[in-house]
C-alpha cells in the first residue's frame with residue numbers, strides 16, 4: 001500500500017464501527033458466559049450505593065434510515081406492537097424479582113430505540129402503568145425519551161410529559177428535506193418546528209436536539225443553516241454525531257457490493273470540521289461543550305445522567321430485543337431476534353444471549369475510556385476507586401497523544417484532551433485497550 005493510499009483510507013468513512021460504547025469490545029462477549037456470569041450476576045445482591053438504571057428498547061420505526069444499524073422493525077402491525085409491549089412488561093417482572101434488582105429505586109430511565117414515540121398514547125400509558133406499578137420511577141433523576149419529530153402530536157407529547165419524562169430528545173438529524181429524503185428519514189422539516197413548539201409549551205425540563213454531521217448530500221452551506229436553525233430553536237442541549245458506517249447499514253451493504261446506489265459519505269476530516277464549527281457556533285451563543293458529542297446551554301441545570309452514571313459503572317437493566325445491560329459488574333445482552341427474545345420471556349426466562357464478566361482492570365479501562373469522552377478525567381477518581389495511578393499506567397499512551405497534539409494536559413488533578421483530540425476521541429480510545437482486545441472486531 002502506498003503512503004497516499006493509506007492516508008486516503010484513514011480519512012475516508014470506511015465501512016466498520018467507529019463509536020466505542022463500552023469495553024471490552026462486544027465481540028469478546030460469549031454465550032457461554034450467560035450461565036456462568038450473566039445469570040449469576042442477576043442472582044447476586046447488589047453492591048450497596050451503586051445506582052440502577054433502566055433502558056427500554058422500542059424497536060419500531062416508520063421507515064429504516066439508510067444509515068441505521070439498530071435492531072428495528074418497520075413492518076409490525078398494532079397487535080404485534082401490543083404483543084411486544086406485553087413481553088417487555090413481562091421481562092421487567094422477571095428482572096425486577098431478581099436479587100440484583102429487587103427493591104432498588106430507579107435512578108434513571110431511558111426510552112430508546114428504534115422510535116419510542118412510534119407508540120400510541122394508549123400503548124405508552126399502558127406500558128408505563130404496568131411497569132411503574134412494580135417499580136415506581138417518579139423519583140428517578142432523569143427519564144429520557146427519544147422521539148422522531150413526525151410521530152409527535154400535541155396530545156402524544158402531553159402523554160410523554162405525563163409519564164414523567166424529564167429529557168425529551170428530538171431526532172432532528174438535519175433540517176433539509178432533500179437530505180432527509182436521501183438518507184431515508186421518515187420526517188420532514190415542518191414536523192420539526194411543530195414538534196419543538198409543542199414540546200416547549202409543555203415545559204419539559206430538558207429538550208435535546210440530535211444532529212448528524214456528514215449525512216449523504218451534506219454541504220458546507222447546508223450544515224451552517226442546520227446550526228443556525230438549531231440556535232434559533234434554542235434547545236437545552238445539542239448532540240452532534242459524526243456519521244459512521246457499521247457493517248449492517250443499508251449504505252454499507254451497497255458500498256461493499258459496489259451498487260453505486262449511494263455516494264461515499266463525507267470523509268472524517270470534513271465531519272470533524274463540521275462538528276468543530278457547530279460547537280464553536282454553540283459556544284459563541286453561550287453553550288458549553290460537555291462531551292465529544294454534546295453542548296449544553298446551562299451546565300448547572302442540564303446534565304445527562306444516563307451517560308454520567310453508565311460511564312461511572314452504574315447498573316442498568318436493558319429490556320427488549322437485543323438490548324444491552326450491565327449488572328453487578330457483568331455485561332449482558334438480550335437475544336437479538338423478535339422470535340427468540342419473545343419466546344424466552346414467555347417461557348419465564350431472562351432472555352440473555354451473551355455476557356462478559358470484566359476483570360477489575362477491564363472495568364477500570366472501561367470507565368477511563370468512557371469518561372475520556374467528556375474531554376477530561378480526574379485521576380483522583382481512578383486512584384480512589386481502582387487504586388490506579390492513570391498517569392503511570394497510561395504513560396506511553398498519554399505521551400503518544402501529546403506528541404500527536406491531542407492531549408492538552410496530564411497532571412495529578414486532570415487529564416484533558418485538546419479540542420482536536422475530543423473531536424476524534426473514539427478513534428483514540430483503542431490505544432488504551434489491553435493487547436488482546438486491540439486488533440479484534442469491535443461488534
Ligand code: SF4
Nearest residue numbers: 061064065068113114
Ligand atoms: S429512526 Fe433511528 S432507529 Fe429508526 S431507523 Fe432511523 S436511525 Fe434507525
